[in-house]
Amino acid sequence: MAPPAPEAPENSSHTATVAGVPVDTRHWIGGRRVASASGATFTDDSPLDGTPLAEIARGGAEEARAAVAAAREAFPGWAATPPTERARLLHAVADGVEARTEDLAAVETADNGALLRSHRRGVMPRVAHNLRYFADRLLALAHDDFETRGHTNHVSWDPAGPAVLITPWNAPLMLASWKTGPALAAGSTVVLKPSEWTPLTASLFADIAHEAGLPAGVFNVVQGYGAEAGAPLVADPGVRRISFTGSVPTARRIAATAAERLVPCSFELGGKSPLLVFADADPELAADLAVEQFDNAGQVCLAATRILVEESARDAFLGHILDRVTKLTQGDPRDEATDVGPNIHPRHVERVDGFVRRALDAGAKAVIGGGPNTALGGNYYLPTLLTDVDQDSEIVQEEVFGPVLTLQTFPDGDEDEAVRLANGTRFGLAATLATGDRERAARVSARLVAGTVWVNCFFVRDLSAPFGGSRDSGIGREGGDWSFDFYCDLKNTVTAPMGPPLLERSRELGEGRARHG
Known part of the structure; x- marks a missing residue:
């Protein structure tokens, strides 16, 4: 179990009470709460009546660098963590989500205006389900070995590295878990940037992940505006994957930045279905x-x-x-x-x-x-x-x-x-x-x-199915093994026959390939 996170005093300026729930308004970086170095904040207003909910730490280039550095430092240990342990921790996070369903639902309704009954009965249970699905899918992830002229091919999924996940305001925590679940299961570390219009449940989720025992630096949250926090995150040379849900113009800017370092991107963009x-x-x-x-x-x-x-x-x-x-x-x-x-x-x-x-x-x-x-x-x-x-x-x-x-x-x-x-x-x-x-x-x-x-139906979504868009609606597919294909580097290991007689035969096969090109 991870140690307790630093607690903000009850009347601290870093804590807002939203729908009766205390929410820390600082970033979560490297396993601790971090205020913006500049001291800047932005106001998060409720769509219900326009009242201010909280003053949120406004991140920038310094917080982006710190979060990616924390994710990079944590990556080797997390990547080497046995899949069974990664899966166990994700289930523990899901347990924490379920235990705090009422808090999460109340805060998210205040923050994004969606129906409270939907958050209680559908959305927050889906958050937990997303985490559990990818935890279980990790343990079932496999490709049958196959033979090539006596050689054995073995396919494996290697953790890719730190991933920047940028999520929208219309389903904040559900879409964050849709990305965070497979990224963490895959052995990649995460920097999440929620929308500046709906940052609150991402902060609660950081607390839940910490309490569940997720190691420091494996999951980080940077709050702020896209131009100030999102842009330096996607430009950081330590980032190895970028997943973004949002507008087409923003995706084009991210893609141009990622192209300079050939960082793979997954984009789920607009629709006009x-x-x-x-x-x-x-x-x-x-x-x-x-x-x-x-x-x-x-x-x-x-x-x-x-x-x-x-x-x-x-x-x-x-x-x-x-x-x-x-x-x-x-x-x-x-x-x-x-x-x-x-x-x-x-x-x-x-x-x-x-x-x-x-x-x-x-x-x-x-x-x-x-x-x-x-x-x-x-x-x-x-x-x-x-x-x-x-x-x-x-x-x-x-x-x-x-x-x-x-x-x-x-x-x-x-x-x-x-x-x-x-x-x-x-x-x-x-x-x-x-x-x-x-x-x-x-x-x-x-x-x-x-x-x-x-x-003859609508919005029936199974996590085993590929999800994504064509044309300007996006690039790539996530869900099921497609998520692991994105958050991992796929490797094929080819092993020649072992033992003297078989080794001689392997050399003969090699010579034959050389003669015939």
């Missing part, structure tokens, strides 16, 4: 799938925000979805009855509303919503559905990342046009398909450009 609804689909199911896209106030990269409906099914579909949206309750995410909470930040609400206003000015019609929820004020935006939009319009082509859907139609029976519209953006993260025809489902799914295709 389609929901294709054929006339033979179950209309109730299709409407349910559409309404699911308002989950987390539309702040989900996988959301199928472009609804493409077969013309003959349009009116019935609209009737069903209108009925469902009118039954949604928008309000305080801490209330069990709430279905749609606030968006993350006033600047983000302005961005979402800008997309909608420009679409309306261009001729779109809002059949549902169309602006902020003035009754609630603040960061609440009405669930919105826009019709009369063109395929090449901004609202169809660009990711809004809010509770805004568009509806287009395609001619009856015209799968080619449905696929053309579905594939008609620069993104390719996911696609959802509603149909009652099994053969059509197979035909259309095969033609969709997407990392994940859901047929």
Whole structure:
């Protein structure tokens, strides 16, 4: 068991009480709490009502260097730690997450505005599940040996080195565990930079990991802005892997920096996913799938925000979805009855509303919503559905990342046009398909450009499956063994036959290869 972390005094300026939970606002570097060398902080506001939650240590180049140095120093020991022990420690961290589910859920709801009931029942249990899955997968990681002209090939996964993990604000701890779990299981050490809009549960997670016995320097947290903390982290020569979830422009900058040192990157970026609804689909199911896209106030990269409906099914579909949206309750995410909470930040609400206003000015019609929820004020935006939009319009082509859907139609029976519209953006993260025809489902799914295709369902994700995007939606795949392929250096060891008679035969084989090139 690791020694107790340095405790901040109860009334320390380094501790904020959020939803009744004490949260240390300093970085976690090398197994201890570290204030920013400059003394600078930034304010973390709650999306619920805009009130300040905490003053967070604002990291920069010095904290980035220190965190990577700590990860480098800890790497040899962690890489040499037997897989069974690494797995045990990850299970211990998962135990800690489960023990603090209520605290984590309450803090994350205050920090990012997602539903408290979802955090309690789904998100935080998934955090623990992510850690347990990769711990168990590590112990099952294997490739069958194979023979080549009498020689044995043995494939192994060697820990790659310190990994910088940069996570977004829409599912802060869940996405952090999705990256941290496989990186630590693989034997790599980690520097996590959470979003400046949602840093709090990353700090709690550092406490949990420490209490579980994770060695100093194996897991580090640097808080701050991308330009000040993220940029020096990805540029540090000690970093051997970079995993980033966020925007396409930021990913391009990271990729350019990483390219100078040939550091492998994994990017999960934006989406503009389609929901294709054929006339033979179950209309109730299709409407349910559409309404699911308002989950987390539309702040989900996988959301199928472009609804493409077969013309003959349009009116019935609209009737069903209108009925469902009118039954949604928008309000305080801490209330069990709430279905749609606030968006993350006033600047983000302005961005979402800008997309909608420009679409309306261009001729779109809002059949549902169309602006902020003035009754609630603040960061609440009405669930919105826009019709009369063109395929090449901004609202169809660009990711809004809010509770805004568009509806287009395609001619009856015209799968080619449905696929053309579905594939008609620069993104390719996911696609959802509603149909009652099994053969059509197979035909259309095969033609969709997407990392994940859901047929008559949505957001069913198994950690054994590859996850990632095509086109501008990302680079690489994670999940299952694909995560270990990323966070490790794969090695193939080729062993010649042993013993004098076999050694002579091995030389003969070698001479034969030399003669024949």
